[in-house]
Amino acid sequence: VSLLVVGSIAYDSIETPYDKIDNALGGSAVYVSIAASYYSQPVSVVGVVGGDFKQEHIDILKNHNVDLGGLKIVKDAETFRWAGKYHDDMNNRDSLSTELNVFAEFNPVIPEQYRRSEYLLLGNIDPVLQLRVLDQLDNPAFIVLDTMDFWIKGKKTELMEVLKKVDMVIINDSEAKLLAEEPNLIKAAARIMQMGPKYLVIKKGEHGALLFNGDKIFSAAAYPLSEVFDPTGAGDTFAGGLVGYLHKTRDLSFENMKKAVISGSTMASFCVQKFSTKGLENLDAQQIDKRYNEFIELTKIND
Amino acid sequence: VSLLVVGSIAYDSIETPYDKIDNALGGSAVYVSIAASYYSQPVSVVGVVGGDFKQEHIDILKNHNVDLGGLKIVKDAETFRWAGKYHDDMNNRDSLSTELNVFAEFNPVIPEQYRRSEYLLLGNIDPVLQLRVLDQLDNPAFIVLDTMDFWIKGKKTELMEVLKKVDMVIINDSEAKLLAEEPNLIKAAARIMQMGPKYLVIKKGEHGALLFNGDKIFSAAAYPLSEVFDPTGAGDTFAGGLVGYLHKTRDLSFENMKKAVISGSTMASFCVQKFSTKGLENLDAQQIDKRYNEFIELTKIND
Numbered sequence: 047v048s049l050l051v052v053g054s055i056a057y058d059s060i061e062t063p064y065d066k067i068d069n070a071l072g073g074s075a076v077y078v079s080i081a082a083s084y085y086s087q088p089v090s091v092v093g094v095v096g097g098d099f100k101q102e103h104i105d106i107l108k109n110h111n112v113d114l115g116g117l118k119i120v121k122d123a124e125t126f127r128w129a130g131k132y133h134d135d136m137n138n139r140d141s142l143s144t145e146l147n148v149f150a151e152f153n154p155v156i157p158e159q160y161r162r163s164e165y166l167l168l169g170n171i172d173p174v175l176q177l178r179v180l181d182q183l184d185n186p187a188f189i190v191l192d193t194m195d196f197w198i199k200g201k202k203t204e205l206m207e208v209l210k211k212v213d214m215v216i217i218n219d220s221e222a223k224l225l226a227e228e229p230n231l232i233k234a235a236a237r238i239m240q241m242g243p244k245y246l247v248i249k250k251g252e253h254g255a256l257l258f259n260g261d262k263i264f265s266a267a268a269y270p271l272s273e274v275f276d277p278t279g280a281g282d283t284f285a286g287g288l289v290g291y292l293h294k295t296r297d298l299s300f301e302n303m304k305k306a307v308i309s310g311s312t313m314a315s316f317c318v319q320k321f322s323t324k325g326l327e328n329l330d331a332q333q334i335d336k337r338y339n340e341f342i343e344l345t346k347i348n349d
Numbered sequence: 350v351s352l353l354v355v356g357s358i359a360y361d362s363i364e365t366p367y368d369k370i371d372n373a374l375g376g377s378a379v380y381v382s383i384a385a386s387y388y389s390q391p392v393s394v395v396g397v398v399g400g401d402f403k404q405e406h407i408d409i410l411k412n413h414n415v416d417l418g419g420l421k422i423v424k425d426a427e428t429f430r431w432a433g434k435y436h437d438d439m440n441n442r443d444s445l446s447t448e449l450n451v452f453a454e455f456n457p458v459i460p461e462q463y464r465r466s467e468y469l470l471l472g473n474i475d476p477v478l479q480l481r482v483l484d485q486l487d488n489p490a491f492i493v494l495d496t497m498d499f500w501i502k503g504k505k506t507e508l509m510e511v512l513k514k515v516d517m518v519i520i521n522d523s524e525a526k527l528l529a530e531e532p533n534l535i536k537a538a539a540r541i542m543q544m545g546p547k548y549l550v551i552k553k554g555e556h557g558a559l560l561f562n563g564d565k566i567f568s569a570a571a572y573p574l575s576e577v578f579d580p581t582g583a584g585d586t587f588a589g590g591l592v593g594y595l596h597k598t599r600d601l602s603f604e605n606m607k608k609a610v611i612s613g614s615t616m617a618s619f620c621v622q623k624f625s626t627k628g629l630e631n632l633d634a635q636q637i638d639k640r641y642n643e644f645i646e647l648t649k650i651n652d
Binding site for chain 2: 135136223232233236249250252256263265266267268271272273299301304305308341345347348
């Protein structure tokens with residue numbers, strides 16, 4: 047009974063108004079698995095890196111008890127690289143370069159021991175690959191899908207196939223409107239759930255997140271941060287905290303999903319406070335509980 | 350002991366993707382006073398209209414027990430007119446025309462019987478006029494200020510004088526960043542409170558609102574509306590519900606202010622469901638309570 051994550055593993059070069067960093071550990075599977083590890087261990091990862099992937103980064107994942115049995119290392123090739131620059135308000139960024147490298151020919155093979163995974167997070171990769179992952183799995187209890195505007199625009203047919211097979215989708219508000227072709231977010235949410243997933247989480251960055259299930263809606267606040275150092279990976283970290291919490295509690299009630307959303311928000315708030323994965327590497331349960339409770343207090347009204 | 354509102358009274362021509370309406374009742378003092386009337390009566394208004402202002406619109410205000418002792422009617426001039434068009438997503442609008450008419454020479458004179466008002470809402474008008482209003486009042490217990498980007502850009506010096514004298518400011522997120530000259534909303538909030546007001550409410554439209562007081566923050570959700578017919582007046586209506594609730598309860602604790610913010614959000618959610626003031630005209634206490642409780646449920650997590 048385990049939690050499987052399929053996604054990218056990357057070296058990111060990031061520039062923000064605060065600082066600049068080259069070849070830092072990144073990628074959806076990395077952020078997801080580290081964030082989820084604070085709730086449930088081990089998290090199993092399927093992904094690919096090049097021969098240049100450093101031992102110190104393997105060690106960071108191993109320190110969080112991430113099971114790398116599904117990590118493929120292509121010795122004579124390079125790890126996926128992304129470079130981006132954030133603007134002053136940190137809500138907008140420019141992608142400066144994307145070098146797919148080993149990721150260009152990534153064909154996820156799910157090792158035998160992972161095929162009966164109960165919880166699956168399909169990280170933000172080509173929907174064609176997401177379908178191949180789903181074909182190899184033996185009926186997981188709960189499947190969470192992450193995707194982005196690039197695939198909504200470029201691989202909509204394949205993405206619609208994926209949507210039919212997943213339980214929950216996590217996307218941001220502009221992507222939700224794009225996917226549903228509907229400017230009203232509430233209508234867009236209803237339309238996306240008609241495409242397949244029973245649960246939908248819409249991330250709104252500095253405005254929090256919304257959880258939908260049928261007619262039920264939960265609105266989660268954003269943590270009021272006066273310094274956002276690096277938003278890279280915040281969405282993946284959110285997904286990781288959410289699915290890690292669900293996997294730990296094995297409770298798919300709407301009431302428990304609210305707590306999973308707050309857990310995701312909690313992890314994302316730590317993520318953006320430092321560059322790369324640094325904000326996630328050395329947390330303890332007490333810090334996480336404290337932040338979680340601060341989230342609860344933000345919206346609490348005492349009668 | 351009363352609640353005084355000083356602001357604009359207007360005829361609005363509005364076009365949305367749904368419909369088009371000409372010369373509909375509008376203006377900050379109108380929306381504020383009708384919204385506040387559901388919590389506390391009478392609300393007294395100081396404003397100006399032209400000889401073209403219709404009896405039916407006077408009647409709408411009177412039906413809500415709005416005290417029009419401070420309404421100046423300039424017989425041979427026209428009422429302030431505004432025309433605007435909303436885009437498909439309803440979050441953006443173009444101002445098509447603004448005819449100040451009687452409003453160009455508006456010099457608010459506070460009638461003797463209002464000078465000891467305990468609660469004052471300074472609607473979104475020229476800060477020079479807001480200062481003149483403050484000069485005529487005898488130390489109100491609680492002063493709420495509404496303003497907008499136009500005054501922040503054009504009359505900053507005068508606006509800073511007003512800010513020193515008020516207890517609460519209500520503005521939207523882009524205006525808060527503009528006023529504080531700070532892209533981070535949390536830092537911007539701290540900076541605005543240093544300008545004078547102890548309480549700050551930042552409206553975020555479809556993302557809800559934030560209430561600040563020193564280090565304390567409350568995050569209010571937005572009501573999930575699948576149809577927004579006309580956003581005109583939503584901000585004024587929010588302010589009206591908020592100040593009406595505060596005036597009714599006479600409780601300036603942070604805990605009670607949270608409820609005031611939800612009351613403002615409740616009224617604003619009704620406002621946008623119909624054109625002009627139509628959504629506010631015929632509400633009853635039961636509808637308002639129901640909507641208020643739906644707001645509470647949106648963010649509630651049961652332990």
